Amino acid sequence: MELYAPRDVWFQKLRKKMMDCMTQPPRARPRKEQADREIDENLKRAFNEVASQQVPDRFTELLEQLRKQETQKPSGQSEEAASDD
Amino acid sequence: MTDVQADPRDDLVNHLGALRAFAVSLTRNSATADDLVQDTLVKAWTNIDKFEPGSNMRAWLFTILRNTFYSLRRKRKREVEDADGVLSEKLAQKPEHDGRLHMRDFGSAFAQLNDEQREALVLVGAGGFSYEEAAEMCGVKTGTIKSRVNRARARLTELMDLDEQSQMELTDSVTAGIVAQQGAA
Numbered sequence: 001m002e003l004y005a006p007r008d009v010w011f012q013k014l015r016k017k018m019m020d021c022m023t024q025p026p027r028a029r030p031r032k033e034q035a036d037r038e039i040d041e042n043l044k045r046a047f048n049e050v051a052s053q054q055v056p057d058r059f060t061e062l063l064e065q066l067r068k069q070e071t072q073k074p075s076g077q078s079e080e081a082a083s084d085d
Numbered sequence: 086m087t088d089v090q091a092d093p094r095d096d097l098v099n100h101l102g103a104l105r106a107f108a109v110s111l112t113r114n115s116a117t118a119d120d121l122v123q124d125t126l127v128k129a130w131t132n133i134d135k136f137e138p139g140s141n142m143r144a145w146l147f148t149i150l151r152n153t154f155y156s157l158r159r160k161r162k163r164e165v166e167d168a169d170g171v172l173s174e175k176l177a178q179k180p181e182h183d184g185r186l187h188m189r190d191f192g193s194a195f196a197q198l199n200d201e202q203r204e205a206l207v208l209v210g211a212g213g214f215s216y217e218e219a220a221e222m223c224g225v226k227t228g229t230i231k232s233r234v235n236r237a238r239a240r241l242t243e244l245m246d247l248d249e250q251s252q253m254e255l256t257d258s259v260t261a262g263i264v265a266q267q268g269a270a
Contacts, residue, residue, distance in 0.1 A: 035242040040210040042191045047211035050106035059101050062123060066130045067094075 093142065094133050097126060100146050103212075107147055110207045111154050113196055121157070125150040144214065148222045151204060158200070194244035198237050205233035206241075 104125060108118035128149050129136075136145055195203065201223075208219040209230065216234070220227040 051102035
C-alpha cells in the first residue's frame with residue numbers, strides 16, 4: 001500500500017545509516033563532527049547561562065507599564081483623556 | 086471581545102531570558118544587550134498586530150531584536166566595532182604558553198567571528214532554530230545561513246584547536262612566529 005511507501009523509504013535510509021555506522025571504523029568518524037558538537041555545547045551552555053539568569057526588574061516593570069498605558073488610554077480616545085492624570 | 090482569545094503580549098514575559106541571551110551574544114556587552122532587549126519589547130508591544138497568532142513568537146522577537154541591533158550598529162558604526170576588532174586581533178595573536186587557545190577561551194574565540202557568523206551560529210547552534218528558520222529571521226537564503234554557520238564553526242575550531250591536525254599546524258606557526266621574532270630582535 002502506498003501509505004507505507006514513505007515509511008519504507010525512511011526505514012531504508014535509517015538502516016543504511018546504521019549499517020554505515022557499524023561498518024565504519026570509529027576513528028573514521030570525522031573530527032569535524034566532534035569539534036562541531038563541542039562548539040554547540042559551549043554555545044548552548046553560554047546561551048542558557050544568560051537565559052536562565054534572573055531577569056532584571058526593568059523588563060517586567062516595562063511590560064507592566066506598557067499594559068498600564070494601554071488601559072489608561074484605550075485606542076480611539078482623545079489625548080485629553082490621557083492628559084487628565 | 087478580544088478577551089476571549091489569549092493576548093499574545095502576555096507571552097512576552099516568557100521570552101525575556103532567551104532575548105537577553107541572544108542580545109548578549111550579538112553585542113557581547115550586557116548593558117548594551119539589555120538596552121536592545123528593552124527596545125525589542127517596546128517594538129513588539131506596539132507592533133503586536135503584526136504577530137501572527139500561533140506562529141513562533143521567539144522567532145518573531147529574535148527577528149525584531151536582530152533588526153534593531155543591525156540598525157543601531159549602522160547608526161554608530163565605527164567606535165564600538167573597531168574597539169572590539171582591535172581587541173580581538175590582540176587576543177588572536179597572543180597564544181597561551183603552549184601556543185594555543187583552550188576551551189575556556191571560547192568567549193574570545195567567539196568574539197572574533199563577524200556579527201553575521203556569530204548570529205547564524207547562535208540561532209542554529211544554541212537557539213535551536215532550523216537553517217530555514219534562521220534564514221527567514223535574517224532575511225537571507227538558507228544556503229547563506231549554512232555557509233555562515235560552517236565558516237563560524239571552522240573558524241572556532243581553528244582558534245580553539247578542536248581538531249588535532251590544526252593544533253599541530255598552529256603550534257608550528259606559533260613556533261615559526263617566535264623564531265622570526267627572535268631573529269628580528
